[in-house]
Amino acid sequence: MNNTAHIAQIIKNHDQELRRVMFRRCGCIETAADIVQETYHRMFAGNLWLQAENPRALLHRIAANLATDYDRRRNIRNQYAGDDSAEEVERVSDGIDPEQITVAKQRLDRLVAAVDTLSPKCRTVFVLRKFEDLSHAEIAERLGISRNMVEKHLRNAMQALQQIDDL
Template sequence: MSKTKGRLIGQLFERNKRDLLGCLTRRVGHEDAVDLLQETFVRLLRRREIGPILDEDAYLRTTAINLARDFSRQSKSMAKHVTPGDIPTEIAEAGLDPSQICEAKESVRLFYAALKSLPPKCREVFILRRFHDLSPDEIAQRLGISRNMVLKHLRLALERCHAALD
């Protein structure tokens, strides 16, 4: 990227970051809003490689809102599959003692926290693979990213989940 392009992107970022961050924070909370703000600009940069954008400010706002909607949908989907405090049926039926049940609950809580702490795209890839059983190629096509990027996201998600549970 040339210095002029870099400077223009920097100006665009400075001009829009406060508004976009506020919009995203209201929709998803501050912690996730920062990641979505970054993803908004990444998408702008990718889109600019394809061709010119007539109104970049409007494009950024629309992209940010769409990312927030996707994130909310994804969070609801994740909540359907993973709920902190749920005791898996096998554990409840196995007649385990209370300390084992506590350990299982803690593992679920740690897993959920690790999943929630992943960057949005990484979390989305993991959920699509683990809970929707999509192949890496299907995920790549659905999200518009490369298969290698899908595999990198999966690797990061697995590393963080394993680290949280160790």
């Protein structure tokens, strides 16, 4: 069986199950489809499927990691870019200028948009370093990349995110 046929067979065997699991996890069919698509991209672009003893388990692990990244991004967005809650009203009454809040929200929106434009690997490295406080060595081990690549991804992320201050 050639590589293309083998890849097609892996997708055929596991696609519906993977989509169901991701839908149950994130609650959105479009997001689940995006996660599954990115899962295939990572598995087949890196030729991980050639090394996998159990392609199904690897697909599920990659998808679970992507779903975790999605959850983190969503939680960060919700935490910092929430709606007009009672907490925000309380901050305004504590003497914070509403204009400052608006400017801060706009800056945060630009930051979230900039993080979303990073490549998936770069974004993952950034989140692991800045939000989970993992060391470069821990990130390299977790993602199976070199420490130099971790540093390169962080440098690229910081350059991209620094541009929002320039706006």
